[in-house]
Amino acid sequence: MDKVIKVFSILILSALFALPVFGQTDGHGHSHTHGHDHEHDQKITFPDIPGYHTLKTDFHMHTVFSDGSVWPDIRVKEALREGLDVVAFTEHLEYQPHEEDIPHPDRNRSYEVAMNSAENTGLTVVNGSEITRDMPPGHSNAVFVKDANKLLVDDAMESFEEANRQGAFVFWNHPHWTAQRKDGIARLSDMHRQLISKGLLHGIEVVNVQTYSEEALQIALDHDLTIMGTSDIHGLTDWEYDIPHGGHRSITLVFAESETKQSIKEALVEGRTVVWFKDTFIGHSEYLVPLLEESIxxxxxxxxxxxxxxxxxxxxxxxxxxxxxxxxxxxxxxxxxxxxxxxxxxxxxxxxxxxxxxxxxxxxxxxxxxxxxxxxxxxxxxxxxxxx
Ligand SMILES: [Zn+2]
Ligand SMILES: [Zn+2]
CATH class of the missing domain: 2.60.40 (Immunoglobulin-like)
Structure with missing residues (x-):
């Protein structure tokens, strides 16, 4: 049934593009005659749910300190423009393509630079790292780390152990990434089973940039991993997600008792999330249904x-x-x-x-x-x- 709907939408879109008379209408039927209409409503808004604050978060972003294209202050400004509450800086630990120009001896730097530019803005900035390995275990984010430098060790398992010693929340990134899974199907390896059984892996991306994995969602449900969705932004969010025309970055709504870092991390550990991706919500009914009831x-x-x-x-x-x-x-x-x-x-x-x-x-x-x-x-x- 879903497939039928998709095919049908594509046909309608093709029809729209074929007819110049509809050229000023986007997918939502909004007129674009006033070019700045969307400017003021770029800030994402969602209601709180009973007992919890609804925080708009992005726990996966890159800057020039790994393979991103911008300085960390631009990430802060984007997040503020879009009305986010929490962001994490997660540079690749082991992949440093700008190394010759930006030697980056201290892996906490992008977080520190971002902290300075986020001062007094209300945006919560979290220190993180992307543990960047071949499959298995592929890429994983450790967020709420204390010292990212200590995660930079040869053995992948040791990196996860160090992240956990620092009290980090660790999640598997893009398990369905076609560079590491040719068929785009997320599957647990023995190493992932080991990480989960040792309590070293706590979440999984079911959404990464423009992609969604039903198999990753099933893994999250089967193994009680927190459901995550992130922008994994390298360029500009405006360009990647066409925000000026009503698009939005892929984010995770986190249901926290308060806005302290401790409370946010606790919410992640307990799996209180709903992913928002291309105007679609993905999460446990326990949080999804109250969010829908408050929203509609x-x-x-x-x-x-x-x-x-x-x-x-x-x-x-x-x-x-x-x-x-x-x-x-x-x-x-x-x-x-x-x-x-x-x-x-x-x-x-x-x-x-x-x-x-x-x-x-x-x-x-x-x-x-x-x-x-x-x-x-x-x-x-x-x-x-x-x-x-
Ligand atoms: Zn990655
Ligand atoms: Zn990444």
């Missing part, structure tokens, strides 16, 4: 005049669209059974309940949310319309 707000309901058509106002105060599928016995007056809530918008849904009812329950499957491979959560609202 059913504001009021009343019958239209003397008809039995119920007006339901749905507000989406977030930066993402939501694709809802009707699971109720009723049909809609102005929408099909699948419709989209645009980012930062309010929509009136007209529900034909056939007679005026005191109690209307509307379940919706959120098609752009995933809690297991190909599994989408259902949210439900119970409305008590005033019946005259």
């Amino acid at each position: 707000r059913f504001q009021s309901a009343g019958y239209r005049g003397d008809t039995s058509v119920l007006e339901v106002v749905i507000k989406n105060p977030t930066h993402s669209e939501f694709i809802l599928k009707n699971e109720s016995p009723y049909s809609f007056h102005e929408d099909a059974n699948l419709f989209t809530l645009e980012p930062n918008s309010t929509k009136t849904l007209l529900v034909k309940t056939e007679e005026k009812r005191n109690n209307v329950t509307l379940p919706f499957t959120v098609m752009n949310a995933i809690y297991a491979p190909e599994a989408h959560p259902t949210i439900e609202v119970n409305l008590k319309p005033g019946v005259n």
Whole structure:
């Protein structure tokens, strides 16, 4: 079914590009006649969930201190422009292509430079490193490290052990990367099983840059690894993710009790995350469903005049669209059974309940949310319309 939808979307997009009359409309149907319309709304917004702050994080970024193209202050400025709360600097420990120009004897430098430029901005900056090895174990990020230099040792296993001695949170990067897995399928090696059983590996990227791995998600669920998604940005986020036209970088929403580093790390260790990738949410139902319930707000309901058509106002105060599928016995007056809530918008849904009812329950499957491979959560609202 998913595949059919994808093929269908591609056909529609091709049709749009073939017709110049639609040239000013993007995928969301926004007009681009005002070039600066998107400038003010680049800051990503998501509501808190009961008991936790929702923090927008990116735990995988590069600068000129490894193979990135920018100085760390640009990473800080990008994060602030996009409204992120937490970022980690994760230079490749073992891969230093700019070494001749930037010798980089101290592997904590990009973090320190970033810390200075983030001072008094409210952005939390975390020290990290990308342990960069052939498969196995491939690449892994250690974040919340105290001294990155000590991770630079010959034996990969020792590097993981040192990261853990420093109290780091360690996750497997892009396990589905085609440079290391020709078929793009994430698979555990014996070494990964060993790392997991020793408690040295705590999370896994199911999303890296523009890629998503269902197999990595299944590994996360099977082995209780924290579900991670990151930008792994090397160039500029504006260019990689087309942010000026409504795109967004791949991030992880972290549900933390407070905004201290201790609390953020604790949330990661306990797996309290939802990945946001191409307007799709990936995470455990436990956190995904409350996030959807806080994000999709059913504001009021009343019958239209003397008809039995119920007006339901749905507000989406977030930066993402939501694709809802009707699971109720009723049909809609102005929408099909699948419709989209645009980012930062309010929509009136007209529900034909056939007679005026005191109690209307509307379940919706959120098609752009995933809690297991190909599994989408259902949210439900119970409305008590005033019946005259
Ligand atoms: Zn990597
Ligand atoms: Zn990387």
